[in-house]
Amino acid sequence: MSDAFATNHDSYYPIGETIAAELPTHRTGELAALQTVSTMSRFGRNQTIFNEGDDANYSYTVVAGGVRLCKLMSDGRRQIAEFLLPGDIFGFEAGDEHSLTAEALSDVVVMRCSRSNMERISDEHPVVRKQLLSLLRRELSAAQDHLVMLGRQTAKERVTSFLVQLAERAGAANGDSLDLPMGRQDIADYLGLTIETVCRALSDLKSSRLIGIPSRHQVTIRNLDALEAIAVGDE
Amino acid sequence: MSDAFATNHDSYYPIGETIAAELPTHRTGELAALQTVSTMSRFGRNQTIFNEGDDANYSYTVVAGGVRLCKLMSDGRRQIAEFLLPGDIFGFEAGDEHSLTAEALSDVVVMRCSRSNMERISDEHPVVRKQLLSLLRRELSAAQDHLVMLGRQTAKERVTSFLVQLAERAGAANGDSLDLPMGRQDIADYLGLTIETVCRALSDLKSSRLIGIPSRHQVTIRNLDALEAIAVGDE
DNA sequence: CGCCCTATTGAGATTCATCAACTGCGGTGG
DNA sequence: CCACCGCAGTTGATGAATCTCAATAGGGCG
Numbered sequence: 463m464s465d466a467f468a469t470n471h472d473s474y475y476p477i478g479e480t481i482a483a484e485l486p487t488h489r490t491g492e493l494a495a496l497q498t499v500s501t502m503s504r505f506g507r508n509q510t511i512f513n514e515g516d517d518a519n520y521s522y523t524v525v526a527g528g529v530r531l532c533k534l535m536s537d538g539r540r541q542i543a544e545f546l547l548p549g550d551i552f553g554f555e556a557g558d559e560h561s562l563t564a565e566a567l568s569d570v571v572v573m574r575c576s577r578s579n580m581e582r583i584s585d586e587h588p589v590v591r592k593q594l595l596s597l598l599r600r601e602l603s604a605a606q607d608h609l610v611m612l613g614r615q616t617a618k619e620r621v622t623s624f625l626v627q628l629a630e631r632a633g634a635a636n637g638d639s640l641d642l643p644m645g646r647q648d649i650a651d652y653l654g655l656t657i658e659t660v661c662r663a664l665s666d667l668k669s670s671r672l673i674g675i676p677s678r679h680q681v682t683i684r685n686l687d688a689l690e691a692i693a694v695g696d697e
Numbered sequence: 698m699s700d701a702f703a704t705n706h707d708s709y710y711p712i713g714e715t716i717a718a719e720l721p722t723h724r725t726g727e728l729a730a731l732q733t734v735s736t737m738s739r740f741g742r743n744q745t746i747f748n749e750g751d752d753a754n755y756s757y758t759v760v761a762g763g764v765r766l767c768k769l770m771s772d773g774r775r776q777i778a779e780f781l782l783p784g785d786i787f788g789f790e791a792g793d794e795h796s797l798t799a800e801a802l803s804d805v806v807v808m809r810c811s812r813s814n815m816e817r818i819s820d821e822h823p824v825v826r827k828q829l830l831s832l833l834r835r836e837l838s839a840a841q842d843h844l845v846m847l848g849r850q851t852a853k854e855r856v857t858s859f860l861v862q863l864a865e866r867a868g869a870a871n872g873d874s875l876d877l878p879m880g881r882q883d884i885a886d887y888l889g890l891t892i893e894t895v896c897r898a899l900s901d902l903k904s905s906r907l908i909g910i911p912s913r914h915q916v917t918i919r920n921l922d923a924l925e926a927i928a929v930g931d932e
Numbered sequence: 933c934g935c936c937c938t939a940t941t942g943a944g945a946t947t948c949a950t951c952a953a954c955t956g957c958g959g960t961g962g
Numbered sequence: 963c964c965a966c967c968g969c970a971g972t973t974g975a976t977g978a979a980t981c982t983c984a985a986t987a988g989g990g991c992g
Contacts, residue, residue, distance in 0.1 A: 556834030613889030654848030
């Protein structure tokens with residue numbers, strides 16, 4: 463879980479377009495205002511961005527790469543709460559401390575915005591404020607779906623739901639391939655399963671011809687309808 | 698799950714103190730402003746307050762009794778996301794629709810506030826706005842803890858964590874008794890277990906003398922430290 | 933080419949779910 | 963006042979799903 467090679471570069475950007483150009487606008491939308499007061503940072507694979515319990519001085523937006531947000535139990539058990547892709551915002555906390563640990567799934571570029579700037583901007587711009595509120599509620603709603611998955615779905619249903627989620631997020635259809643920026647262990651920790659169970663479920667879907675697995679980090683959707691049916695429990 | 702006897706009475710209150718007096722102030726705090734534009738309603742045990750997918754025209758505050766928020770799968774599997782006690786706010790949604798179903802655990806009294814009033818007040822009062830934001834973030838943080846429970850804890854740990862949560866919420870110490878307004882099936886659906894497994898775990902804790910079970914709806918805390926240790930996985 | 937890391941597959945152990953019987957309590961009515 | 967009924971909870975026996983442990987495979991990189 464440790465990574466020696468990773469280093470962390472900060473670089474100050476003037477303002478605006480260069481950064482904005484890299485962001486999928488459908489996700490960040492009007493939060494663009496934040497970019498004007500943000501700093502770019504870079505993290506290597508498996509590097510920690512912040513730990514649960516750290517002072518929550520900054521919020522972040524993913525620019526490139528992927529991030530996982532997780533909780534660790536004292537004996538090492540891990541639960542991943544969320545995978546973040548470009549455009550996603552994280553580290554925007556209730557209290558003084560981060561409630562989750564953030565780690566880079568792959569090499570990742572993030573924009574960092576200080577808490578005070580965040581608050582100032584959201585006080586000044588009702589639009590930004592509403593967006594942040596709406597962001598939180600969407601996250602809450604996503605967490606609730608995640609609860610159903612962990613509490614009431616079988617292993618196969620969880621893995622399938624996960625793939626369907628990714629497919630929807632990417633707007634993928636039959637024949638398209640999905641990128642899996644995370645490893646199998648990450649998927650297992652997101653789904654509350656072991657890595658072996660995840661593998662078996664994937665192999666199973668593959669031999670049923672619902673998916674293809676051209677490489678470790680790619681899955682081809684072959685029959686999205688069937689996957690959606692399995693995800694909801696219609697065998 | 699259907700209940701014939703339950704009926705629903707609405708009654709308009711003038712303003713203020715009579716209602717405020719019934720509320721535990723530590724929870725609602727300055728959200729008191731909402732009370733001035735709220736309506737009181739009453740629901741019987743197991744009665745539905747709103748369904749997932751219903752138009753989210755109102756937000757609610759529990760005044761007396763308990764409420765469960767849950768998700769249902771098409772085949773009847775149920776996951777309870779949250780139990781609400783007096784002072785808790787719910788039904789404050791991201792989109793046009795409620796993302797969860799709300800049902801009365803017992804006979805319950807709620808204050809209802811229209812979405813438009815809610816938005817107007819939160820636009821006019823920065824304090825209320827910040828409180829709602831903070832409320833959402835606390836809920837999100839609670840949901841994340843719930844994810845760990847469902848994804849990574851054993852049955853015994855889950856049941857124990859649940860009791861510890863209740864004890865903390867009630868500020869209970871060794872020797873104190875907790876009220877369990879919900880039934881065993883509700884607990885099971887909250888913890889992602891079956892009713893039998895919940896029973897066995899409770900019986901187990903009882904025979905280890907960590908708790909007492911004077912009645913169906915009460916649990917006596919005998920050794921909170923030991924319970925907390927089990928909840929975290931220190932056998 | 934060979935090593936290392938990740939993923940996959942296999943066999944046996946364990947936890948929890950399922951199915952079924954029984955208990956205890958509160959309410960109702962004789 | 964007591965007997966019966968019904969529901970919620972508890973306990974027991976069995977089985978299935980998933981975890982654990984172990985061996986094997988595959989891909990990228992020095």
